[in-house]
Amino acid sequence: MPRPEIQAPPDVFYNEAEARKYTTSSRIIEIQARISERALELLALPNDGVPKLLLDIGCGSGLSGETLSEHGHQWIGYDISQSMLDVALERETEGDLLLADMGQGLGLRPGVIDGAISISAVQWLCNADKSSHDPRLRLKAFFGSLYRCLARGARAVLQFYADNVKQSEMIVTYAMRAGFAGGVVIDWPHSSKAKKSYLVLTCGAPSVHTSLPKGKGEDGEMCSDDDDGDSSGEDGDRTVGIYERNRPNKKQKTKKNGKGKQWLLKKKEQMRRKGHDVPTDTKYTGRKRKTYF
Amino acid sequence: MRLLTHNMLASNVRGVTSGYPLKLEATNWCTKEVDLNADFIRGLLPKIDWRALVAATRALNLPELLPEEQPSEEEIFAEGAANVEGSAIRRIHHALLEIHVQQGALICPESGRSFPIEKGIPNMMLHEDEV
Numbered sequence: 001m002p003r004p005e006i007q008a009p010p011d012v013f014y015n016e017a018e019a020r021k022y023t024t025s026s027r028i029i030e031i032q033a034r035i036s037e038r039a040l041e042l043l044a045l046p047n048d049g050v051p052k053l054l055l056d057i058g059c060g061s062g063l064s065g066e067t068l069s070e071h072g073h074q075w076i077g078y079d080i081s082q083s084m085l086d087v088a089l090e091r092e093t094e095g096d097l098l099l100a101d102m103g104q105g106l107g108l109r110p111g112v113i114d115g116a117i118s119i120s121a122v123q124w125l126c127n128a129d130k131s132s133h134d135p136r137l138r139l140k141a142f143f144g145s146l147y148r149c150l151a152r153g154a155r156a157v158l159q160f161y162a163d164n165v166k167q168s169e170m171i172v173t174y175a176m177r178a179g180f181a182g183g184v185v186i187d188w189p190h191s192s193k194a195k196k197s198y199l200v201l202t203c204g205a206p207s208v209h210t211s212l213p214k215g216k217g218e219d220g221e222m223c224s225d226d227d228d229g230d231s232s233g234e235d236g237d238r239t240v241g242i243y244e245r246n247r248p249n250k251k252q253k254t255k256k257n258g259k260g261k262q263w264l265l266k267k268k269e270q271m272r273r274k275g276h277d278v279p280t281d282t283k284y285t286g287r288k289r290k291t292y293f
Numbered sequence: 294m295r296l297l298t299h300n301m302l303a304s305n306v307r308g309v310t311s312g313y314p315l316k317l318e319a320t321n322w323c324t325k326e327v328d329l330n331a332d333f334i335r336g337l338l339p340k341i342d343w344r345a346l347v348a349a350t351r352a353l354n355l356p357e358l359l360p361e362e363q364p365s366e367e368e369i370f371a372e373g374a375a376n377v378e379g380s381a382i383r384r385i386h387h388a389l390l391e392i393h394v395q396q397g398a399l400i401c402p403e404s405g406r407s408f409p410i411e412k413g414i415p416n417m418m419l420h421e422d423e424v
Contacts, residue, residue: 050332053297053340074333074390076298085414096298100417104424107305107417109313112340132421141424149301151340 003161009129014060014081022061023087029063032119035196036064039117039157040071042185042200042213052114055149057102057158058121060084062093068117069094076113078102103138108149116146116156122199123160126167139171143178150203156180158199168197175201187216261286294415296349297389300341302415304401304408306423312401314345315408317352321396329386331375337389338369350388358388 004013021028045052051072056065059077061084068075075095079085085097100107103125125138146156162168172184180201188194200212264286271278279285304312343363350358364381374380399408399415406423409416 050336051330052333053301053337072330074297076301080418086412089412089414096294097414098294098298098302098417099414101419104419105305107303107312108301109303109342112301114336130421132424145305 003163005123005127005161005163009127010124011080011082014084016083016086019061019081019083019087022063022084023091032063033067035119035159036067036117038187038196038216039064039119039159039198040067042157042198043115043117043155044213045115053112055106055113055116055146055156056095057106057116057118057146058124059088059093059095059097060119062088062091062095062097064117064119065093065095066091078106102142103133105141105145106149107145110148111151113149113154114151115154116150116158118156118158118160120159120161122158122171123162123167126163126170135170136174139174140177143175143180147178147180147203152204154203155182156199156201156203158201160197160199162197171199175199179203183212185212185215186218189215189218191217258288294394294410294413295390296346296392296394297337298415299349299394299399300346300389302399302417304404304406305417305419306401306404306406307419309401309403312403314342314348314402315399316402317349317394317397317399319353319394319397319410322353322392322394324387324391325393327386327390329375329383331370331382334382334386334389335370338366338385341389346388353392353394355388358384 004010007013022032023029043054049072051074054068054073054075056062056068056075056077059065059075059079060081062077065075065077065088077088077093077095077097078100079088079097080099080101082099085099088097102121122142125142126135127133128135150156160168160171162171168184175182180203182199182201185198185200187196187198194217198215265281268278268281268285299315299317302315304315306312347359347361350356368374369381369385371380374382377383393413394410395413397410399410400406401408
């Protein structure tokens, strides 16, 4: 299945049938909960037990918001799909829901929000689903309005799936242009399935606190089985997760002048010891042939 | 939609400079009880636009709920006020977090654009010519 972004616009793709999956599929629920838990961790809210007012951009059926509620925070959720919001209503989420398009700006008063999370939503901005859509303008409107509504020093953690490096660069560029400091944190960078990119942004001037947190599994540490996004498949066909096209090319190490006389003599000696018939070593051994031969 | 969200929302229509506060028109609203957290209210209060909040409560026909002038911090966060029925902090908490507007509309003060509220969800989507 291709990624949802290339199938249909978000308000069409997340129809009733798709939205239903977000209440019935325990796999989706579990993955969403884990990502939002991690996003909240990266948000690094002060640990003083005081609830905060947060934004959930692309809240969908409110799965990520549920994590926020569990930690006691109040939240406002944005989504473009009415079907997903209907599911959220059914689930009786605690946050407030808004039917809105984030590419049109968030429409909030300046400096009132303590933090924002977004799970798998920002990449939708890179698509032009209508003739009036310009991804650049939409990214600019989104990050601009996000920057304005956040309080100084507040953070935003946006988990996204970029289709390619260019897309990821475009998202980051527009975030920086809006005035944010920060960058991308990648969890499980060596795994194709569990790999998750988080854009961690800080509002206001960079300071000691704006240093990026480290991604999980960066130093060769492998993710355990239950960290893998997919729970299907037997243990036998679990492979090391590198995309075929991302695998570095195995080039034969050959120098310009071949492997050299030393190597050749060694090989000849080896073959002699095995009892093969090997020509004697002369001054011509291992020399390059003349080109006109 | 709670009044907390209404207090934060501004109109986003092109050409509108402030678009705040959105005029609330409610045909149907309900209340849901939420536990009071004084620390949350304390952190939130400086960000609340008091006049917009009062206007919203008036729109819901609750003129008695909040006074025209914002009560002083000492009065709101007085010792034990959270446990007294009808104290300032309880009223503020009730207004911000417990009232849910189910049906109605939000009207932009500048352009007059109406954003409908259905099933408690305001529809803030703009048309192509309003972006």
